[in-house]
Amino acid sequence: MSDQLNPTRRGNTTQLTKDNSLLNYALITGPGRSGTTWLGQMMNTYDHCVYKYEPFGRSKRYKDWRSDLESADVEELRRRFASLCSNFDHDVDLPPFTAKSFRWQNPQLLHLLYGLGNRVEALKPLYHWYGQTKLTSETPILIKDVNFPTxxxxxxxxxxQPKLIGMIRNPFGRIASALKGKELSQLNQRSQSEKIAGMRRSIDAVGGNFLAEYRDRLQEMSDIQLDAVIWRIQVEPLVEYTRSYDQGLVVVYEDLCNDPQGKITEIFDFVGWELGQSTRDFINESTAGERQLSDKSKAYFSVYRDPRTSMSKWKTQLTDEQQADIASVIRDSPLKELWSDLPL
Known part of the structure; x- marks a missing residue:
């Protein structure tokens, strides 16, 4: 890890060359509760893109492809992945089915078949058959996959060779949101021993002196301090790699909250898409304020909320003691300068 991480996009002089067999991919990734779903839905309003939602976490076929990623031939992997994306998958091709230039299927029928597949497993192949689309390099494929291993x-x-968007959120906001999810039983909780073992493996995978000062004293730390170390494990290597990748862009959740229209214009320019009225309309709708939903799960995962309120909730959700515990770990982070309002 370098000591200084530039908070803006960085490009190298070495350019990636696109193989003719490659499709046009854009990948959004980042830790959970960092705004990746909101950004994914914004970008899915582009009327020429195919949207794949959490493929590596939800679909066995995509998981199998990922398991071969390190060992299989590059060209074979490309062909297999293009085939996966051309198919319609009940687990990753989700409603709503907005208007798309390449889609000949009736959106209402797609939605009906999706619902039937939820009820009857044997009907999913019908959904897969009806929804499949022939893709070309002119059809951008947008992939949103949270917590993809850095x-x-x-x-x-x-x-x-995708356009890579690494999305991050300030550690106080992300930890507060995750705590709320655990309180609502919307997020899985691991035992402390499992948590610490996983953290040590992740620290060792980065190598060097990365977080060496914490590795052997994790057992002594509070749960909130452990969550702050996890934030550093997940975010710092992601930012480091995204900044060094020729086609990488780091998006800070709070920047998107402060100026959704301006930031999405920058993001569309980065991926080479033309920003349209449907995207502007969705941003206006999604930022108008929280919807009253009786289902706590839907409310927790909803993208319809006032972003300025959402990004500042941590200031009242976290106690002074919790904020102090997070600060004790984050003070040494090279990324702390990305946020001016952290109690460090």
């Missing part, structure tokens, strides 16, 4: 990103980018 050590695998270089290989994934070698194979797919």
């Amino acid at each position: 050590p695998l990103l270089p290989r994934l980018c070698e194979v797919l």
Whole structure:
């Protein structure tokens, strides 16, 4: 890890060359509760893109492809992945089915078949058959995959050569949101021993002196301090790699909250898409304020909320003691300068 991480996009002089067999991919990734779903839905309003939602976490076929990522031939991996994306998958091709230039299927019928597949497993192949689309390099494929393992990103980018968007959120906001999810039983909780073992493996995978000062005293730390170390494990290597990748852009959740229209214009320019009225309309709708939903799960995962309120909730959600515990770990982070309002 370098001591200084530039908070803006960085480009190298070495340019990636697109193989003619490659499709046009854009990948959004980042830790959970960092705004990746909101950004994914914004970008899915582009009427020429195919949207794949959490493929590596939800679909066995995509998981199998990822398991071969490090060992299989690059060209074979490219062909297999293009085939996966051309198919319609009940687990990753989700409603709503907005108007798309390439889609000949009736959106209402797609939605009906999706619902039937939820009820009857045997009907899913009908959904897969009706929804499949022939893709070309003129059809951008947008992939949103939360918590994609950073050590695998270089290989994934070698194979797919995507436009990479690494999305991050300030540690106080992300930890407060995750705590709320656990309180609502919307997020899985691991035992402390499992948590610490996983953290040590992740620290060792980065190598060097990365977080060496914490590795052997994790057992002594509070749960909130452990969550702050996890934030550093997940975010710092992701930012480091994204900044060094020729086609990488780091997006800070709070920047998107402060100026959604301006930031999405920058993001569309980065991926080479033309920003349209449907995207502007969705941003206006999604930022108008929180919807009253009786289902707590839907409310927790909803993208319809006032972003300025959402990004500042941590200031009242976290106690002074919790904020102090987070600060004790984050003070040494090279990324702390990305946020001016952290209590450090």
